[in-house]
Amino acid sequence: MSLHIYDTSARAIREFVPVEAGRASIYLCGATVQAPPHIGHIRSGVNFDVLRRWLARSGYDVMFCRNVTDIDDKIIRVSAEEGVPWFVVAERNQRAFTWAYDTLGCLPPTVEPRATGHVPEMITLMERLIERGHAYASRGDVYFDVQSYADRYGSLSNQKVENMRAAADTDDESCKRDPRDFALWKGEKPGEPTWPTPWGPGRPGWHLECSAMATKYLGPTFDIHGGGIDLIFPHHENEIAQSQAAGDGFARYWMHNGMLKIGAEKMSKSLGNSLLIPEMVQKVRPVELRYYLAAPHYRSAIDYSEEALQEAAAAYQRIEGFVTRAAEVIHDVDADAPLPQAFADALDDDLGTPQALAVVHEVVREGNVALSRGDKEAVARLLAETQNMLDVLGLDPRSPQWRGTGSDLSPVVDALVAVALEQRKAARERKDYAAADAIRDQLSAAGITVEDTPHGPRWELSR
Numbered sequence: 001m002s003l004h005i006y007d008t009s010a011r012a013i014r015e016f017v018p019v020e021a022g023r024a025s026i027y028l029c030g031a032t033v034q035a036p037p038h039i040g041h042i043r044s045g046v047n048f049d050v051l052r053r054w055l056a057r058s059g060y061d062v063m064f065c066r067n068v069t070d071i072d073d074k075i076i077r078v079s080a081e082e083g084v085p086w087f088v089v090a091e092r093n094q095r096a097f098t099w100a101y102d103t104l105g106c107l108p109p110t111v112e113p114r115a116t117g118h119v120p121e122m123i124t125l126m127e128r129l130i131e132r133g134h135a136y137a138s139r140g141d142v143y144f145d146v147q148s149y150a151d152r153y154g155s156l157s158n159q160k161v162e163n164m165r166a167a168a169d170t171d172d173e174s175c176k177r178d179p180r181d182f183a184l185w186k187g188e189k190p191g192e193p194t195w196p197t198p199w200g201p202g203r204p205g206w207h208l209e210c211s212a213m214a215t216k217y218l219g220p221t222f223d224i225h226g227g228g229i230d231l232i233f234p235h236h237e238n239e240i241a242q243s244q245a246a247g248d249g250f251a252r253y254w255m256h257n258g259m260l261k262i263g264a265e266k267m268s269k270s271l272g273n274s275l276l277i278p279e280m281v282q283k284v285r286p287v288e289l290r291y292y293l294a295a296p297h298y299r300s301a302i303d304y305s306e307e308a309l310q311e312a313a314a315a316y317q318r319i320e321g322f323v324t325r326a327a328e329v330i331h332d333v334d335a336d337a338p339l340p341q342a343f344a345d346a347l348d349d350d351l352g353t354p355q356a357l358a359v360v361h362e363v364v365r366e367g368n369v370a371l372s373r374g375d376k377e378a379v380a381r382l383l384a385e386t387q388n389m390l391d392v393l394g395l396d397p398r399s400p401q402w403r404g405t406g407s408d409l410s411p412v413v414d415a416l417v418a419v420a421l422e423q424r425k426a427a428r429e430r431k432d433y434a435a436a437d438a439i440r441d442q443l444s445a446a447g448i449t450v451e452d453t454p455h456g457p458r459w460e461l462s463r
Contacts, residue, residue, distance in 0.1 A: 003058065050298075076192055132245060184208045225254050323398060325453075448461060
């Protein structure tokens with residue numbers, strides 16, 4: 001079976017056939033950096049990170065472009081409220097997003113363009129649209145003429161033009177030929193940043209930015225465009241219209257992840273129910289939060305609860321426990337071991353992570369049985385399968401991401417704990433059990449749990 005994905009534009013599952021054999025190009029609508037990210041934002045990052053990893057594991061050379069919207073109405077509004085330049089707001093929050101992506105184990109994008117760095121490409125795109133009769137300048141603004149594209153506009157969101165609401169992206173609707181026309185460029189206003197254009201100074205419209213950046217880095221026709229389901233209309237609908245009206249093929253597949261909700265409401269900054277990433281990783285470890293976000297199917301809604309979060313953490317710990325115990329017996333894992341067919345089939349079926357994780361848990365159960373009966377050959381095979389599956393999902397507890405690297409204090413902690421355990425071992429050998437217990441208690445007070453196993457003591461940071 002080859003990869004099949006749900007294409008929003010076709011409203012059906014389609015086999016993935018790339019523009020260029022052996023290569024896969026992905027554009028993901030990334031952060032609009034008016035505020036730091038909550039877990040609803042980072043769910044998209046995790047979902048598409050799994051897609052990217054699976055494509056790479058399947059043999060594709062992946063070009064992954066995730067943009068940053070560093071200028072828009074919201075950023076300007078926050079700038080005015082705080083009394084700081086717009087670029088201070090954007091830079092601060094982009095760093096928060098980057099930290100969050102990194103903390104949850106998302107691979108860095110191949111390229112991460114900022115909107116403000118691509119104004120020349122936006123101007124070129126507007127010129128092409130005006131030449132083709134699909135856009136017009138008005139009082140310093142530039143608008144896309146929806147009626148000029150009415151026979152195709154609305155195809156992604158399955159709407160008819162006559163039933164659409166007004167774009168509501170300008171203070172003066174009299175500038176437009178039709179209230180549904182959307183802004184490609186917004187003319188100069190006091191206190192706002194501007195860039196020069198043939199139609200006067202101003203700044204880009206949100207939709208224009210993504211079309212310009214996607215085609216610059218991925219070409220006029222590319223494979224997959226992704227984002228949250230809330231972006232289907234108007235953002236992605238407008239991207240398609242302006243790009244195809246200009247003559248580009250644009251994205252061949254449209255993938256959208258579901259929303260993360262609290263109760264019946266979508267998680268958003270405006271509702272005040274945002275759960276920011278620094279807060280979340282105090283409740284569970286980052287790898288456990290990643291498991292929580294990756295475990296449901298990417299197209300499903302997640303109704304957040306503390307109970308579900310802790311259940312996800314416990315489920316991951318069961319996997320981690322097997323890997324830790326098995327690694328004490330098997331030191332070298334075959335990274336080229338084949339994946340279980342059921343796991344591959346699950347991911348090929350529209351990135352079915354719930355079914356894929358069910359396979360992981362089944363292999364872990366088999367592995368624990370093999371450990372209990374001392375079958376090292378079976379343990380080696382099952383550990384390799386488990387770690388290779390977890391690597392695809394970005395959840396391998398033995399990867400540098402989750403074990404720490406030389407840039408932190410992990411080696412120092414490892415060495416100090418090893419010394420303490422040696423002292424404890426020596427105390428037990430001389431039957432000084434009070435001293436041995438005291439060392440164990442001191443380690444526990446420092447947040448280190450020690451477990452005695454047939455293979456010697458094992459330690460971990462207390463949860």
